[in-house]
Amino acid sequence: MLRSVLRASTTRLGVTGSRFCSSAADKLVITEVDDKTGYATVTLNRPPVNSLNLELLTAISETLDDLQNNKSRGMILTSSSKSVFSAGLDIMEMYKPKVDRMKEFWSTLQDVWFKLYGSPFPTVAAINGHSPAGGCLLSLCCEYRVMCQNYTIGLNETRLGIVAPTWFMASMRNAMSRRDAEMALTLGTLFTTDEALKVGLVDEVATSKEDAIAKATAFLDKFKKISPQARSMTKQALRSKDIMELEDNRTQDIDLFVYAVTQPKVQKGLEMYLEALKAKSAK
Numbered sequence: 001m002l003r004s005v006l007r008a009s010t011t012r013l014g015v016t017g018s019r020f021c022s023s024a025a026d027k028l029v030i031t032e033v034d035d036k037t038g039y040a041t042v043t044l045n046r047p048p049v050n051s052l053n054l055e056l057l058t059a060i061s062e063t064l065d066d067l068q069n070n071k072s073r074g075m076i077l078t079s080s081s082k083s084v085f086s087a088g089l090d091i092m093e094m095y096k097p098k099v100d101r102m103k104e105f106w107s108t109l110q111d112v113w114f115k116l117y118g119s120p121f122p123t124v125a126a127i128n129g130h131s132p133a134g135g136c137l138l139s140l141c142c143e144y145r146v147m148c149q150n151y152t153i154g155l156n157e158t159r160l161g162i163v164a165p166t167w168f169m170a171s172m173r174n175a176m177s178r179r180d181a182e183m184a185l186t187l188g189t190l191f192t193t194d195e196a197l198k199v200g201l202v203d204e205v206a207t208s209k210e211d212a213i214a215k216a217t218a219f220l221d222k223f224k225k226i227s228p229q230a231r232s233m234t235k236q237a238l239r240s241k242d243i244m245e246l247e248d249n250r251t252q253d254i255d256l257f258v259y260a261v262t263q264p265k266v267q268k269g270l271e272m273y274l275e276a277l278k279a280k281s282a283k
């Protein structure tokens with residue numbers, strides 16, 4: 001049975017059985033913990049496309065703190081949308097930005113990356129929809145990815161005229177061969193589910209969200225007989241080089257982000273990209 005933990009930002013709510021309280025639907029991140037397994041299902045809930053703005057990133061960051069403080073046994077990251085896992089960073093945070101907010105936005109994204117990529121508990125992404133750019137990054141931070149059929153995933157930054165930061169690249173390199181990561185990053189490839197499986201960007205394909213959650217749960221179950229401490233120390237040792245590299249360069253990374261995104265050429269590119277997105281959705 002699902003337990004008490006429904007959390008969004010700083011608000012705790014109750015839950016009865018497997019049903020959410022009505023107010024849960026308004027929350028940016030919904031967390032349910034299964035009493036039997038102890039696994040938390042964390043659902044991104046910012047319609048229409050879970051684009052990652054400062055508020056959503058803050059809610060994710062706080063959720064990850066909660067899971068760590070409660071010594072979570074495992075996390076499944078998914079989305080409440082029927083067709084989008086996450087559309088990546090909210091382009092409105094980068095288009096005509098206010099510099100102070102932009103810095104806080106990027107610093108919060110860094111926090112989420114540290115907490116998710118370096119989490120002591122095991123993590124799986126149940127990717128139940130499209131997952132470009134920052135959406136792909138969130139899933140890459142997890143240890144295992146199960147993706148539903150007929151969607152797209154990838155770090156497509158070069159297609160927007162943007163260079164993915166080195167820690168985005170490191171996250172991709174951790175999942176795929178160096179060669180495939182180089183091709184994918186330079187081309188800004190958005191892979192179909194089947195293509196993503198072939199290059200190792202995802203680990204399993206699912207037929208539905210329920211199937212993805214079941215496969216994610218089966219992955220977490222594999223660690224039942226493994227010492228949690230040995231497991232987490234091994235994971236963190238393998239990822240520590242990437243983590244230390246960003247830790248040592250946090251401020252420069254924020255400054256670089258602000259500099260790159262405020263370039264007139266990049267602003268123009270973002271404007272055109274937004275216009276194209278809006279024209280497409282108006283059709």
Ligand SMILES: CC/C=C\CCC/C=C/C(=O)SCCNC(=O)CCNC(=O)[C@H](O)C(C)(C)COP(=O)(O)OP(=O)(O)OC[C@H]1O[C@@H](n2cnc3c(N)ncnc32)[C@H](O)[C@@H]1OP(=O)(O)O
Pocket residue numbers: 048049051083084086087088089090091092130132133134135156157162163164165256257260261274277278279280281282
């Ligand atoms: C030194 C380093 C410098 C910089 C590094 C920056 C790194 C950047 C990382 C990023 O994540 S950038 C974001 C990249 N994201 C994308 O390219 C995805 C764009 N979106 C889509 O392709 C599609 O929306 C979709 C995710 C495939 C979903 O398609 P669907 O048909 O379901 O929805 P629709 O396109 O109609 O969108 C609905 C609505 O949402 C708006 N939208 C979509 N994505 C974003 C976004 N990322 N940010 C802000 N808004 C977004 C879209 O415009 C529609 O709005 P409207 O209803 O008002 O028209």
